[in-house]
Amino acid sequence: MERALVAEDIHRKYGDRVALDGVSLSVDAGEVFALVGPNGAGKTTLVRALTGTTAVDGEVSVFGESPATVAKSRLGVLPQEFTPPERLSARELIAYYAGLYDAPRDVEGVLADVGLADTADTHYENLSGGQRRRTCVGATLVNDPDLLVLDEPTTGIDPAGRRDLRRLLADLADGGTTVLLTTHDMTEAERLADRVGLLADGRLAAVDSPAALVAEHGGENRIVVDLVADPIEDGTTIDDSDGTAPSPATAVDALGETGHRVELRDTELVVHGVDAADIGRVVDDLERTGIVYDGLEWRQPDLEDVYLAVTGQALVSGEEPVAEPTDDDGNDSDDTAAETPAKPNASDGETGVAQ
Numbered sequence: 001m002e003r004a005l006v007a008e009d010i011h012r013k014y015g016d017r018v019a020l021d022g023v024s025l026s027v028d029a030g031e032v033f034a035l036v037g038p039n040g041a042g043k044t045t046l047v048r049a050l051t052g053t054t055a056v057d058g059e060v061s062v063f064g065e066s067p068a069t070v071a072k073s074r075l076g077v078l079p080q081e082f083t084p085p086e087r088l089s090a091r092e093l094i095a096y097y098a099g100l101y102d103a104p105r106d107v108e109g110v111l112a113d114v115g116l117a118d119t120a121d122t123h124y125e126n127l128s129g130g131q132r133r134r135t136c137v138g139a140t141l142v143n144d145p146d147l148l149v150l151d152e153p154t155t156g157i158d159p160a161g162r163r164d165l166r167r168l169l170a171d172l173a174d175g176g177t178t179v180l181l182t183t184h185d186m187t188e189a190e191r192l193a194d195r196v197g198l199l200a201d202g203r204l205a206a207v208d209s210p211a212a213l214v215a216e217h218g219g220e221n222r223i224v225v226d227l228v229a230d231p232i233e234d235g236t237t238i239d240d241s242d243g244t245a246p247s248p249a250t251a252v253d254a255l256g257e258t259g260h261r262v263e264l265r266d267t268e269l270v271v272h273g274v275d276a277a278d279i280g281r282v283v284d285d286l287e288r289t290g291i292v293y294d295g296l297e298w299r300q301p302d303l304e305d306v307y308l309a310v311t312g313q314a315l316v317s318g319e320e321p322v323a324e325p326t327d328d329d330g331n332d333s334d335d336t337a338a339e340t341p342a343k344p345n346a347s348d349g350e351t352g353v354a355q
């Protein structure tokens with residue numbers, strides 16, 4: 001199997017700040033690889049290292065060559081920040097980038113791939129945030145690259161657009177294109193990637209298929225109970241004979257006696273090791289404790305749980321805020337959805353108290 005990308009022990013500092021701290025990674029040709037991590041984890045720096053746009057200590061090769069010498073026609077790179085000329089239409093922009101290559105793809109085919117066939121004549125400045133991002137993705141496809149490197153390609157794209165883009169990337173991968181993308185969104189990584197690299201503080205904390213990571217680190221199925229923070233103030237009816245609800249700690253003890261590991265996390269109570277067939281029994285046990293709760297949810301472990309288990313940091317996932325408007329007519333929008341998210345430090349780990 002040809003290696004599309006190899007990085008060996010890459011280090012990168014900005015002043016005293018360590019952005020990459022000994023990252024080694026290899027991606028096979030035809031693989032979809034997702035780099036996942038919170039703001040500041042080092043994703044963009046790693047992408048830049050792999051594509052030769054920032055100098056690093058360590059070895060990087062792309063299809064066996066230095067990123068500086070590999071044929072540009074083999075690569076399609078979407079930086080996190082990419083602002084094409086605003087007074088050109090989507091079609092003109094794609095045609096412009098296609099014109100940089102000797103044997104480009106058909107412009108209309110690229111526009112169709114990124115779902116912009118009906119918006120192709122709208123100026124870039126009048127496209128919605130999601131349509132702009134799709135135009136930028138289109139610009140990376142004009143040379144039919146062997147390796148696509150996409151830094152947060154779905155930022156600002158609405159859920160339907162994300163699905164379309166995922167489908168496109170999956171089709172490209174089926175056709176042999178290697179895809180390396182970064183995302184904050186674990187669901188996206190889980191759905192799309194053959195393998196996922198969990199990046200935290202400039203280090204790859206784990207690399208494997210989503211299923212293998214979840215099996216190894218995800219923990220058990222669980223019920224998460226959303227407790228009422230203050231049932232008296234909340235006006236919730238309390239059934240206890242003395243008119244007071246049991247404390248969460250009492251409920252934890254009572255549930256613990258039923259054989260499950262129970263954990264209290266702020267206003268959530270987590271009952272671990274609950275398989276689908278046990279849900280009814282555990283809910284009955286919960287009712288018997290008399291604890292007052294707003295709702296509950298049965299959850300199977302996912303990559304977010306893996307990230308927390310492996311790095312000790314919580315990574316909030318799900319769909320990112322959607323740029324408005326999200327309609328597809330693309331006309332007269334003055335939307336300027338941020339292409340560049342703020343960069344706070346990684347979020348704090350959970351502060352649960354294990355019972």
Ligand SMILES: Nc1ncnc2c1ncn2[C@@H]1O[C@H](COP(=O)(O)OP(=O)(O)OP(=O)(O)O)[C@@H](O)[C@H]1O
Pocket residue numbers: 014017018019037038039040041042043044045046080341342343
């Ligand atoms: N040009 C730069 N100058 C100084 N520090 C930088 C620079 N680029 C990145 N950093 C720092 O390096 C660390 C890694 O940043 P990087 O942009 O690679 O993270 P990221 O995972 O891509 O974050 P985000 O999800 O916000 O894009 C951060 O602490 C960041 O502040």
